[in-house]
Amino acid sequence: GDDGDGDDDGDDDFEWGDGDHGILLDKAASTIPRGPRVAKGWKPKFPNLLITGTPAAGKTTVAKRVAHESGFLHIDIANDIVKKFNYSAGMDVDWDCLVMDEACEDAVIDHLEPIMQMGGVIIDYHTCDFFPERWFQHIAVIRLNTSALHPRLVDREYEVRKVQENIQCEIMDVSLEMARENYNATIMELTNNNWDEYNRTVATLVEWCGQHNLTRNDTEREFIRQRLEHPVFPFVNRTMPVDNFRDHGFDGVFDERSTSEIEEERAKQLERRES
Numbered sequence: 001g002d003d004g005d006g007d008d009d010g011d012d013d014f015e016w017g018d019g020d021h022g023i024l025l026d027k028a029a030s031t032i033p034r035g036p037r038v039a040k041g042w043k044p045k046f047p048n049l050l051i052t053g054t055p056a057a058g059k060t061t062v063a064k065r066v067a068h069e070s071g072f073l074h075i076d077i078a079n080d081i082v083k084k085f086n087y088s089a090g091m092d093v094d095w096d097c098l099v100m101d102e103a104c105e106d107a108v109i110d111h112l113e114p115i116m117q118m119g120g121v122i123i124d125y126h127t128c129d130f131f132p133e134r135w136f137q138h139i140a141v142i143r144l145n146t147s148a149l150h151p152r153l154v155d156r157e158y159e160v161r162k163v164q165e166n167i168q169c170e171i172m173d174v175s176l177e178m179a180r181e182n183y184n185a186t187i188m189e190l191t192n193n194n195w196d197e198y199n200r201t202v203a204t205l206v207e208w209c210g211q212h213n214l215t216r217n218d219t220e221r222e223f224i225r226q227r228l229e230h231p232v233f234p235f236v237n238r239t240m241p242v243d244n245f246r247d248h249g250f251d252g253v254f255d256e257r258s259t260s261e262i263e264e265e266r267a268k269q270l271e272r273r274e275s
Contacts, residue, residue, distance in 0.1 A: 046119030046214050048135055049205065052128045052179060053142035054170045056152035058192040062142060063124040065202050070209035073115070073224065077125035081108055085231050105130040111232050115224055120214040126175070129182050139187045140205055141176045148193040 049072065051063045060076050067074035075081065078098075082088055087107045088098040100108075109132060115121060116135045123131070128139070144152075146167050153163040169175070179187050190201040216224075 042117050042134065044117055044119030044135075044137070046212050047137035048116055048119055048121045048123065049209065050128055050131070050136040050139045050179075050183075050185075051122060051124040051142060051205075052126065052139065053175045054144065054149065054166050055126050056149060056156060056166070057142040057144050057170075058152075058198065059124040059126070059142050062140075062190075062192065062198065062201055062205070063122050066205045066209065067122050069202070069206045071214050072120050072122045072209050074122045074124070075112070075115075075228070077108065077123060080228065081111060085111065087111070100130075111227070115227055118216070118220055118224070120212070120216070122209075127178065128175075129178050131182075133183050133185075136183055136185050138208060139179045139183055139185050140201075141179055141187065141189050142201070143176075143189050143191050144170060145193050146170060 049066075051059045051066075053059050063074045063076070066072065082098060082100065082104070085107075087100070087104045089101045089104055090099055091097070092099050109130070112123075113132075116132075123135070125131075149170055150163065150167060153166055158166070176187070176189060179185075188204070190204060191197045192201055
């Protein structure tokens with residue numbers, strides 16, 4: 001997208017590869033608010049978009065394409081933040097998913113707060129009730145017919161009860177009601193059952209993003225790059241062995257077992273579940 005300097009830099013403005021990541025730029029650190037304690041009640045410089053919906057509805061696929069065509073920054077909460085920075089309280093073996101408690105949710109919020117204040121961000125996540133209301137001005141709930149959702153869940157190799165739970169969530173409008181209960185923002189229901197609906201959904205969201213004439217300067221882009229590449233503060237996944245962290249002086253709740261012991265216990269739990 002156009003960053004305001006007269007040059008059309010294309011998608012490189014919002015896609016950063018591996019490189020020499022040094023200390024956060026002094027200029028960025030001094031001019032960009034660091035978290036909610038610094039600036040309460042703020043409004044983003046540009047509007048932000050939340051894309052939510054039942055797992056396998058196609059949120060990330062839609063979000064990536066909208067970001068590519070609009071110049072907005074896409075952040076996949078599960079992979080880009082929670083898994084990357086270990087912002088989880090461990091693995092729920094029964095449901096085969098990461099568990100996030102209040103401390104984990106706070107860590108995600110603190111990590112992303114200054115980026116969200118800049119605006120022009122697309123967040124995608126299957127739940128939305130812990131994000132601050134101030135983050136989003138527009139919410140897209142991706143909907144699927146159960147006949148389209150079921151095979152997608154099966155393709156992910158979810159267990160039967162996990163498939164059934166997600167089908168029920170879609171039938172009961174869980175994602176839509178969660179958005180309505182937690183945000184005073186424009187909420188759109190958009191379908192993604194087939195290729196034509198996918199293209200219409202993307203076009204609708206690209207058009208919305210295009211209304212806001214997003215620009216970023218070099219300092220903002222560098223700050224975002226650093227923020228998405230490095231942990232902001234030490235945060236320990238409770239399933240990680242203590243030896244990984246003791247020598248670094250990290251405080252927190254640790255699992256005293258070794259990595260092999262944790263993996264062995266997880267394997268036993270999976271065997272019991274399958275038997």
